[in-house]
Amino acid sequence: MKPTPIRNLAQLSNQPVTEVLSSIDVAHEFLMDTPYLSNLLNRNPDVFETIAKGGIEAGFQICLSLLDQANSIENDRLQVSLLLRQAKAKGHLAIALADLSGLWDVNQVVHAITILAEKSTQVAMWSAYRTAAQKDWVQPKERLEDTGLFAIAMGKMGAYELNYSSDVDVIILFDPERFSASSRSAKEAAVRITQDFAQLMETRDEHGYVFRVDLRLRPDPSSNAIAISTQTALNYYERVGQNWERMAYIKGRVCAGDYDAGKAFFDELQPYIWRRHLDYWAIGDIHAIKHQIHSTGGHEPIDVREFDVKLGRGGIREIEFFAQTQQLILGGRHPELRTRRTDDSLDALVAFKAVDPQNAEDLKRAYAFLRNVEHRIQMHNDEQTHTLLDIPERRAEVAKLMGYGTNVELFEQDIRAVRQFVHGVYSDLFAQEERLSGDAGNLVFTGVDDDPGTLKTLEEMGFSEPSKVIDRLRNWHRGGLPATRTVRGQQLLTTLTPRLLKYMSQTGEPDSALSRFSDFISGLRGGVQVFSLMLAEPKFAEDLLSAMAYAPKLATDLARQPALLDGMLDHSFNAPLDQDSYELVLEELERVLAREEDFEGRINAARRFHREESLRIGYHILRRQADACDAGPAYTRLADATIKCMADVALAEVQRKFGDWPGKWVIGAFGKLGGKELSATSDLDIIVIYDPGDPPFPNDLAARFTQRLIAALSAPTEEGELYEVDMQLRPSGRAGPVAVKITSFEKYYQGEAWTWEYMALSRLRIVAGDDGLAKRVVDIAKKALQHRSDFEDLEKDILDMRQRLARERPPSGPWDLKLSEGGLLDIEFVVQQSLIKNAKGHPSIICPNTLEAIEALRKCDVFTREEAISLSNAYALQANLQQALRIATSGKFVPETSSEGIKNWLASCVGYGDFSKLNQSVMDAQKLASEIREEKIGRLTTDN
Known part of the structure; x- marks a missing residue:
């Protein structure tokens, strides 16, 4: 059901009231038409007189002063009771006058009612506690805030949104370590105080x-x-807490008593209310709650005149559910959505781009309108009712108090339009039920015999063996997998099946998609969360099925870690990779780690963050939203930030155990990491270089720091691993120390290093550590490369290395993009040889990124324009393809045995219409690059 346009919706909240009830005097006349308010007016003339002379705030202050007076009374319970009731009456009257005169809008009205209720609760609890202390049930305290006893305001009171006749919904808890009982047990004393408090509030x-x-x-x-x-409460919520209780706590807050004890309780409760993983099963659960409310509250159609403004269709609760459901799902990952007031929640969801701004504004106006209607219903006789009765004189009274005068028909039109709009928006959020049929034809999987229409539909969808598809789906629906053993899991999968088959068909590889999806759900311990999520997020389901067809490795990773699915629904998941920066990634990772208290917690948090970011980058490649120019830097930013943070974590752990280490250190990157060209499966080639100081500090912790860093980056935990770490490029390789002194580093590259080590050095980049030491290391590397420029056997060494690699690691074919002639390794050899040969004459060409180095060599006329173009094109094309293949396959890509779907997807990743054209382009690019390598370095084979 789509939202219905509303006549002049912008005027529905308070504008009619403001136009008609333009003064306190007019409001006075309207109060005389309602039994409850006219009685208050007759008994409390001082309130009206004070407002008429000093304004509405002065009138409301009368009740607050009475409550302050009551709070200071020690032993006169009858006087406390009297003052509480006088404050309530005078407060209600002042609020009603402010409301009907238009001096306060609905938000000010509900806030004032809540303040009145909150202060009354504080007074009554304090009086009850003092009475218990006099009876020696508890130890006397100077303030209620020191007692260990506290009240949690729930629902509308928690959100400062009480209506005129609201209950005070509270939960009374005590902290056993702070609550001091005497002659009674703590539990019995707290119960007696609560009974006394409730009696003081409720007794007429x-x-x-x-x-x-x-x-x-x-x-x-x-x-x-x-x-x-x-503790009893926390144990309950941890074991059997329900989604509706989580939803209720969205608005929960401490409103009276020991705020420190209350804060400690809420700190413990946060993981229960706000879950780290998105909880789409909660949508179905909350929808069920809504159905229960409808069954108990009379779920009438919109065209029925008698209307429960709170629980009815298109009523207040649907607006609150619209906001709270999305808060419940998203708030665990986004604290900015954890607001209590309905208006604030809608604004936060708009800022998060989860709700359309115009819909939110209209919902806020509709909410104000409905709350005003609710208030005017309750004004009649202070009854706890929300029903707009089908009684003409009562409806006319409400219309008049709403500012419509005698134009009851206009009021009826507006309330009907508001209900249609609200229910339309609400229904769109919960519209996730689908028929078990598809647009293409029959999809029936019940019974014993295969439905002929279903066989035909599946064949038209592209499935090669429709009968086996039906058998597989029947097995799923019968609970043949852990994911479908519950009734709820089976129901959700039944609803989801047409959509799944449609998306599989759209990939062009439905058999592969179905087979891999079967593997995926076979690895799930439960299916309800995943199936609910796929129903709620169709785009997510479509992307997931694309992964099944084109990126089985990615699908396997998702099956092993279903929590990764949450990241795909995060607001930032689809943000372009080129809009990221190292600073932003680092800031976010540091924020995640700051929540943890120890070394183990931080390295696990880093692994969770890394998985989600890696998935995001891979999906951008999968959906052709990024290529190597974007993906390589993105993977590298993630690695750089991870190394920096894990280094900080490692250093803190070492210093905690062994004392301060004042030595300076840097972490250098080689290879793909150094060149900012990482892919999904790259390992980290790093080196730790340190300066122990002069004189050296006796407690040299460099080795301990490095070992702890390697553990932080590579050790498997319950959250998996981050990277494989390779430190063999340090001086002397495995035989040398894990951390290298700056003096040893400099000495080694003055003559001891081999040519291949200078080639690796050409890609050195400092990723973390002391800035001054980093500059020294970079200067040493540049001087070492310049010195190596004059080495007479340089070209011979490089040719020998390349020929040996060709013999020991021959390529499996042209699509072995790294090792093939003219492949990535050939181009890197050509570039690194040229850098070292010309480093002395052109120091500016030293650059760790391959494409940037090619351009630098062209500008210095080391490469001709044609050579630079050929090398750049060949490198960029093959690097792009390698990025795609690293997320799509776990083994080698062989075109002859690969499906047409994945070949076409691969071609589209680099902008080609079909795979045959891409294949030819790869061959042509490799041929040109191979010719340049043969000219610059030599042939890969010799005559013998």
């Missing part, structure tokens, strides 16, 4: 009552006492 006498108290939102109210310990 000749002065009325204060507020009704509802304690039923506490954990398991049928079994637990009305006051329980914080």
Whole structure:
């Protein structure tokens, strides 16, 4: 159901009231038409007089002063009770006058009612505690805030959104370590205080009552006492807490009592309320709650005149559910969405781009309109009702109090339009049920015999063996997998099946997609979360099936770590890679690590962050939203940030155990990491270089720091691994120390190093550590390369190395993009030889990135323009293809045995219409690059 346009929606909140009820005097006349308010007015003339002379704030201050007075009374319970009731009556009257005169809008009205309820709760709890202390049930305290007892405001009270006749929904808890009982047990004392508090608030006498108290939102109210310990509550929520209780706590806050104890409780409760992983099963659960509310609250159609403004279709609760459902799903990963007030929640969801701005503004206006209607219903006789009765004189009264005068028909039109709009937006959020049929024809998987129409539909979709597809789906639906053993899992998969088959067909490789999806769900311990997520997010489901068809390695990673699916729904997941920066990635990772308290917690958090970011980069390649020019730097930014953070974590751990290490250090990168050309499966070639100082500090912790760094980067934990780390490029390789002194580093490259080590040195880049030491290391490397320029056997050494690699690691074919003649390794050899040969005459050409180095060599006339173009094109094309293949395959890519779907996808990744043209382009590029290598370095084979 689509939202219905509303007549003049922008005027629906308070504008009619402001136009008609333009003064306190007019509001006074309207109050006389309602029994409850006219009674308050007659009994409290001082409130109206104060407002008429000093303004609405002065009138409301009367009730607050009475509450302050009541809070200071020690032993006169009857006087406390009287002051509470007088404050309630005067406060209600002042608020109603401000409301009907248009001096306060609905947000100010509900906030004032909540302040009145909150301060009343504080006074009543303090009086009850003092009474318990007099009876020696608890030890006397100077303030309620020091008692260990506290009240949590839930629902509308928690959000500062109470209506005129609201209950006070509170949960009373006590911290056993702070709550000091005496002659009674802590639990019994807390229960007695809670009973006394509720009685003081609820008991009706000749002065009325204060507020009704509802304690039923506490954990398991049928079994637990009305006051329980914080530990009992936490144990309950951890074991059997329900989604509706998580939803209720979105608005929860401490409103009275020991705020420090309350804060500690909420700190413990945060992982329960706000889950790290997106919880799309909660949508179905919350939808079920909504159905329960409809069944108990009378879920009437919109065209029925009698309307429950709170629970009815198109009512207040649907707006609140619209916001809270999305908060519940997204708030665990995005704290900025954890707001209590409905208006604030909608604004936060707009800022997060989860809700359309115009829809949010209209929902806020509709919410204000419906809250005003609710208030005017309750003004009649202070009844806890939300129903707009089908009684003409009562509807006319509400219309008049809403500012419509005698134009009841216009009021009816507006309320009907508001309901249609609200229910339309709400229904769009929950519209996830689908028929078990597809656009292409029958899709029936019940019964014993195959449905002929379904066989035909599957064949038209491209499945080669439709009967086997039906058998597989039947097995799933019968609970043949862990993911479908629950009734809920089977129901969700049944609903999802048409969409899955459609997306598989669209890949062009439906058999492969189905087979890999089967492997994927076979690895799941439960299917409800994943199936719910796929129903709620169709684009996610489509992307996932593309991965099944084209990137089985990515699909395998997802099956092993289903929590990775959460990252795909994050708002930042589709942000272009070229908009990232190292600083942003580093800041985000540091923020994640700051939440953890120890070494193990931080390295596990880094692994979770790394998995999500790696998935994001891989998916950008999969969806052809990025190529090597984007993906290589993106993988490298992630690695650089990870190395920097893990180095900080390692150093902190070493210094915690062994004391301060004042030595300076840097971490250098070689190879693909040095050139900012990492791919999905690259390892890290790094070196740790340090300066122990002069004189050297006696507690040399360089080796311990390096070992801890390697563990932080590569050790497997319950969250997996980060990278394979290779430190063999350090001086003397495995035989040398894991951390290299700056003096040893300099000495080694003055003459001891081999030619291949100088080639590796040409790609050195410092990624972390002391800036001054980094400059020294870079200067040493440049001088070493310049010195090597004069080495007479340089070209012979390089040719020998390339020929030996060709013999020992021959390419498997032209699509072995690294080792083939004219492949990536050939181009890197040509570039590195040219850099070393010309480093002395042209120091500016030393550059770790291959494409940038090619351009630098062209500018210095080391390469001709034609050579530079040929080398750049060949390198860029093959690097792009390698990036794609690294996420798509775990082995070698062989065109002859690969599917047409993956070949066509691979071609589209680099902008080619079909694979045959791409294949020819690869051959042509390799031929040109091979010719240049043969000219610059030599042939890969000799005559013998």
